[in-house]
Amino acid sequence: MFTDKTILITGGTGSFGKKCIEVILRQWKPKRLIVFSRDELKQFEMQQIFSPEKYGCMRYFIGDVRDKERLYRAFRGVDYVIHAAALKQVPAAEYNPTECIRTNIGGAENIVNAAADCGVKKVVALSTDKAVAPVNLYGATKLCSDKLFIAANAFLGNTTVCSVVRYGNVMGSRGSVIPFFIKKRDEGGPLPITDTRMTRFWITLEQSVHMVLRSFELAGGGEILVPKIPSMKITDLAEAIAPGMATVEVGIRPGEKLHETMITAEDSRHTIDIGRYYVIKPETFPYRGPEGRPVPEGFSYNSGTNEAWLSVPELRATLKEQGFAVQS
Numbered sequence: 296m297f298t299d300k301t302i303l304i305t306g307g308t309g310s311f312g313k314k315c316i317e318v319i320l321r322q323w324k325p326k327r328l329i330v331f332s333r334d335e336l337k338q339f340e341m342q343q344i345f346s347p348e349k350y351g352c353m354r355y356f357i358g359d360v361r362d363k364e365r366l367y368r369a370f371r372g373v374d375y376v377i378h379a380a381a382l383k384q385v386p387a388a389e390y391n392p393t394e395c396i397r398t399n400i401g402g403a404e405n406i407v408n409a410a411a412d413c414g415v416k417k418v419v420a421l422s423t424d425k426a427v428a429p430v431n432l433y434g435a436t437k438l439c440s441d442k443l444f445i446a447a448n449a450f451l452g453n454t455t456v457c458s459v460v461r462y463g464n465v466m467g468s469r470g471s472v473i474p475f476f477i478k479k480r481d482e483g484g485p486l487p488i489t490d491t492r493m494t495r496f497w498i499t500l501e502q503s504v505h506m507v508l509r510s511f512e513l514a515g516g517g518e519i520l521v522p523k524i525p526s527m528k529i530t531d532l533a534e535a536i537a538p539g540m541a542t543v544e545v546g547i548r549p550g551e552k553l554h555e556t557m558i559t560a561e562d563s564r565h566t567i568d569i570g571r572y573y574v575i576k577p578e579t580f581p582y583r584g585p586e587g588r589p590v591p592e593g594f595s596y597n598s599g600t601n602e603a604w605l606s607v608p609e610l611r612a613t614l615k616e617q618g619f620a621v622q623s
Contacts, residue, residue, distance in 0.1 A: 302376075303377070331366075376410055384433070395433060420444045448577065463496020487545045516583050526603065563591070573590065
């Protein structure tokens with residue numbers, strides 16, 4: 296569906312954006328593929344890999360999602376928008392709350408309005424498990440962002456469709472614990488672990504990209520698409536990176552949870568299972584996406600009670616595939 300179409304990615308120079316562009320160029324022939332981001336250096340570096348001379352569809356827009364006028368300029372003639380721009384570092388958000396709010400909430404509002412007025416066909420916004428029952432400001436702003444994209448469909452009708460994809464931790468993305476564990480291992484250890492009981496949902500960067508691109512076909516508007524992905528134990532990740540190395544428990548940091556949740560028991564009343572995804576249907580207007588079977592009442596999709604788990608050998612193999620230096 297992306298061949299001969301114009302696609303724009305906000306936050307396009309981030310880890311997700313770079314992988315997404317790689318996948319789109321590999322599988323489709325878009326008319327234009329626009330990188331929209333704030334950092335001119337990152338755009339320059341990205342142009343060395345995906346140059347407009349080699350890839351005639353590539354365009355690079357310097358801009359901020361806080362700047363509505365710049366979004367209006369960038370969105371002209373765009374068919375699909377992938378909204379990946381966000382301030383996502385939890386400690387930085389706690390220390391600079393207004394900046395996080397302006398980007399993650401104000402930016403989301405600007406995306407919705409610009410997309411509607413410029414005739415964008417579909418917008419898919421990236422969300423996070425931290426938006427569910429949030430305990431930190433980053434999660435709270437992403438919850439507000441999700442609500443903005445969902446509610447937009449009530450006044451947009453079928454002209455512009457807005458949907459949300461929610462998934463867990465991405466292996467090796469910015470702020471990932473993996474490089475930190477590898478650094479501590481190379482220094483001789485021990486590996487600092489916040490809590491030995493901690494679990495997380497876990498996927499690779501390429502998997503997250505395919506999930507988001509697939510959601511453009513599935514999205515009817517106003518739903519939250521939640522892919523079925525495995526969990527991992529933090530202790531198993533440590534063992535996969537540094538077998539047999541001593542660990543030290545340092546305690547959970549402010550704004551962290553023992554386990555992450557992507558669907559709460561309260562959301563189970565309007566959640567369906569469509570195979571590889573769960574769909575949290577909108578409550579205030581009709582659902583227009585694919586049908587599925589209702590999940591059991593009281594169902595919760597939690598990293599600690601998940602049915603699918605990554606073992607230590609599976610984690611180690613995946614880390615090697617992603618290019619991380621792990622020990623056998």
